[in-house]
Amino acid sequence: MDLDVDTVRVAWSRADCVLRPGETFLGGGTYLYSEPVPPGVTGLVDLTGLGWEPWSVDGSGLRVAGTCTLEELLAGPGGLGVPGPYRALGIVAPCVAALTLSAKVARTATVGGNLALGLPAGSMAGLFAALAARAVVWTPDGGTREVPVADLVTGAGVVALSRGEVLREVLVPEAVLRQRTAVRRASLTPTGRTAAMVTGRAGEDGAWITLTGSVGRPLGRAVRDHAALDRWIDTIDLAAPTAPTALPAPTDSGVPDGLAGGGGWYEDTHGSRAWRAAMTRRLAHEVLDDLGDPT
Numbered sequence: 001m002d003l004d005v006d007t008v009r010v011a012w013s014r015a016d017c018v019l020r021p022g023e024t025f026l027g028g029g030t031y032l033y034s035e036p037v038p039p040g041v042t043g044l045v046d047l048t049g050l051g052w053e054p055w056s057v058d059g060s061g062l063r064v065a066g067t068c069t070l071e072e073l074l075a076g077p078g079g080l081g082v083p084g085p086y087r088a089l090g091i092v093a094p095c096v097a098a099l100t101l102s103a104k105v106a107r108t109a110t111v112g113g114n115l116a117l118g119l120p121a122g123s124m125a126g127l128f129a130a131l132a133a134r135a136v137v138w139t140p141d142g143g144t145r146e147v148p149v150a151d152l153v154t155g156a157g158v159v160a161l162s163r164g165e166v167l168r169e170v171l172v173p174e175a176v177l178r179q180r181t182a183v184r185r186a187s188l189t190p191t192g193r194t195a196a197m198v199t200g201r202a203g204e205d206g207a208w209i210t211l212t213g214s215v216g217r218p219l220g221r222a223v224r225d226h227a228a229l230d231r232w233i234d235t236i237d238l239a240a241p242t243a244p245t246a247l248p249a250p251t252d253s254g255v256p257d258g259l260a261g262g263g264g265w266y267e268d269t270h271g272s273r274a275w276r277a278a279m280t281r282r283l284a285h286e287v288l289d290d291l292g293d294p295t
């Protein structure tokens with residue numbers, strides 16, 4: 001840990017979430033505490049004091065709080081998957097495993113922190129985008145807005161959250177919980193960082209396929225067959241600019257500085273663009289096969 005800040009205060013209520021100059025939000029701290037102090041950051045506001053219920057399921061669907069730890073996600077919704085009434089959640093456990101975090105890190109790392117970082121290897125974006133989830137965001141003026149998780153990450157390390165906005169929770173619609181899902185991932189080494197992940201869901205419009213890890217931001221598309229899948233993957237730009245290899249540094253807004261656009265295949269020390277493109281194509285076809293006839 002190399003975090004030298006002047007203040008750390010716990011948010012007990014929504015009013016405490018109003019950031020003062022130099023403050024940024026703290027989830028589990030597994031990223032913030034693993035990096036030098038972000039430029040301009042002098043204080044942290046600990047969101048875990050808000051005491052949110054980590055997750056719940058009711059008639060409207062699944063709710064997962066921003067402060068839900070990955071361990072809680074695995075033990076809760078992850079355990080509701082196959083076999084069970086919420087078979088879509090069968091992909092929760094492999095998506096948590098895709099982060100290759102130690103049990104110690106998974107115990108504190110949060111879903112909100114993973115989404116707010118927006119790293120290409122952030123498998124929570126691939127998970128919740130596949131589940132057609134919407135993110136509920138608290139705005140600094142006391143309001144609330146919703147954004148599809150699929151649109152939350154807009155580039156490698158770039159998210160659609162403004163300074164002072166809190167990722168309150170993600171909502172998975174009830175109908176989606178009963179749909180079939182599948183996931184595949186690849187990394188250069190067995191315990192390496194996820195370099196390509198494909199999640200899929202058999203929905204009303206065919207198979208909804210989401211690509212993460214191999215692209216700068218999650219990309220999703222409904223496809224009806226393997227030929228359509230190939231045509232879509234062919235459109236992803238193999239010659240997009242190479243992204244830097246370093247993890248992004250969070251700004252004092254709590255949102256990392258942007259690295260690369262989301263227009264093409266991503267490249268860093270965990271895999272070249274060409275390899276990621278080839279792996280993604282293979283994994284996506286496997287996911288489509290797993291989902292069976294989507295119609």
Ligand SMILES: Cc1cc2nc3c(=O)[nH]c(=O)nc-3n(C[C@H](O)[C@H](O)[C@H](O)COP(=O)(O)OP(=O)(O)OC[C@H]3O[C@@H](n4cnc5c(N)ncnc54)[C@H](O)[C@@H]3O)c2cc1C
Pocket residue numbers: 024025026027028029030031032033034047066067098099100101102105108109110111112113114115116117119120121122123161165166167168193194250253254255256
């Ligand atoms: C060994 C190790 C391996 C890792 N591997 C991966 C990996 O494979 N993929 C990956 O994506 N990450 C990885 N990480 C990074 C990180 O641990 C995870 O992304 C984790 O989920 C971040 O959650 P956190 O709660 O610890 O975030 P924090 O470190 O607390 O915060 C991260 C950022 O999110 C903001 N934030 C946190 N919660 C909220 C919220 N509710 N609303 C708004 N902003 C918020 C913070 O201000 C900060 O900018 C790894 C970290 C370690 C130490």
